[in-house]
Amino acid sequence: MQTYRPRRSVLYIPASNDRALAKLATLACDAVIIDLEDAVPPADKVAVREKLAGILTERPNRRCEMIVRVNALGTEWGIDDVLAAAKGEADGILLSKVVTPREVLEAGDLLDDNFAPDTVKLWAMVETPKALLNIGALAELGRDPASRFTCFVAGTNDLVKETGVLATPDRRYLMPWLMQLVLAARAGGLDVLDGVFNDFRDADGFARECVEAAAMGFDGKSLIHP
Template sequence: MTTEPYRPRRSVLYVPASNDKALAKIAQLACDAVIIDLEDAVAPADKVAAREKLAGIFDNRPVALGRRCEMVVRVNALASEWGADDLLAAAKFEPDGILLSKVATPRDILEVGDVLDDNFAPDSVKLWAMIETPKAMLNIGAIAELGRDPASRLNCFVAGTNDLAKDTGVLATPDRRYLVPWLMQMVLAARAGGLDMLDGVANDFRDLDAFARECAEAAAMGFDGKTLIHPAQIDAANRAFAPSPAALTEARLVKDAFALAENNGKGVIALNGRMVERLHLAQAEKLLAKAAAIGA
C-alpha cells in the first residue's frame, strides 16, 4: 500500500453549508480540517440550497492561515431523498474527502466508491465514514478492513456519539463512561484498517475546561483528533492532539539511536537502560512526521 504524506486532523470543524457567515471565517481559523456539512446542520427545507453553495465554496477554496485546510463534505445518507444528489455534487468539486453518514456495512463504502469511479473522481477524493449506528458498531471490523485496500478510498472514521447514544438509549454522562467501550472499539478497528479515527463532538461549546478534559481523554484513548462544532474549541483540540515536548525528545532519541552505525540492521537495541524495538522506531518516525506537519 502506498504511504501518503501525513495530514494532521487534530481539530476538524463542522461548518454548515448554509451558513455564509461561518464559511467566510474559515480562512482565519487554525483548524486542521473543515467538514462542509449538508446533513445534520442543515434544515430539510434548506438542503437543496445548501448543496448549491458547494460551487462557490470550492471555487474559492480557503487557505487557512496561509496553509491549505483539508476540506471534506458531509453528505446526507444515501437512502435519503438528498443523498445521491449530494454525493454527485460533492464529487464534482473534488474535495479532499466525502464524509458518509449512517454507514452500516462495508457495502455502503464500496457502492459509493463505485459511484466516484464511474464519475471519474480522482483518487485524491477519499471517503470518511460516520460510525454512529448500532449496526455500524456490529460491522466495524469488516468496514475498517476496507482501509487496507486503496481502491476503497476509505481513509478516516468519525465517531457519531450523539446518534449512537440516541439510537441505543445509553445515557450520555459528562465522563462518557457508557460510551467509552464503543469508543475504544472504534480506535481498535481503525488501527486494524490503517485509518485515522476522530472523536465525536462535545455539545457544550461554552465549557472549554470540560472540552479540554474530553480532548485529553480522547488523545489518551488513541484518537487522532476531535470533531468540533465551534471555533472556540480549536485551540484546545490542537494542543491535546499534538505531540508533547517530552514525547518529541524521546522520539528523536530513538530515531538517532537506530541511525548509529553500530545499530544498523538491528531489530532491538538498548537505549538508556531500556529495550527499544523497531516498532518503537516506527512510532517515533510517525510522531516526528506529525510534529513536522503541524510545525511543532
C-alpha cells in the first residue's frame, strides 16, 4: 500500500538558482518542483539539466518530495529532461504544456523503455485552453496505475495569458475552469494543485487564496519565492 504524502505546499525552485537550491534541506514545504522549463533561458537549459543529478542525489537529506518540471516533449530538450529526471529517480516528473493524453502516455512509455523505477510518477501542467477541453480524457489516465499519472497542477498565469481573461483578486473568471479541474481530478483519483499567488508581499491575499483553494477541493497550492 502506497504511503500517503500530503502536497499542501509545493514550491517552484529554478534549477539554475544555486542559492535557492542550497536551502532545500531546511524548507518546510511538502514538495519542491525543480524547474527546467520557464525558469531557465534556452541557452542555459542543457547546462542546467546536467546539474540535475547532483541535486537529486542529495534527496536523503531532505524531507520534501522532489519533482522535476521538464520542457515539453515536443521541444529539443524535453526527452533528455525526462531521461535525466528518471535517472536521478525523481519522485515525480511534471510535464509542461500538456494538451492531450498522448503526451502523458509518451512520457510513460519513455520511462518504461528506460527501466525507470515505478516510484517515478508523472504530473501534468494544465495551462492551455486545449488542455482544459481535454481534461476529462487526461483525468481518466489516473485510473490506470500503469500510466504513472498522479497529479494535475493548475498553470493559472498561463491560462490568463492564453485566454485573455481579466485576472481579478477574487479570480472570478478563472473559477469555473478551476472547479472543472478539481472535478476531473476527483473522477480520475488524482491530486490537484492550485496555481501560484503572484504578489508575495501580500500575505493576507495569499492566506485568503489558500483558504479559497482548500474550500474548492484542491489538495494544495503551488508556490513561488521572492
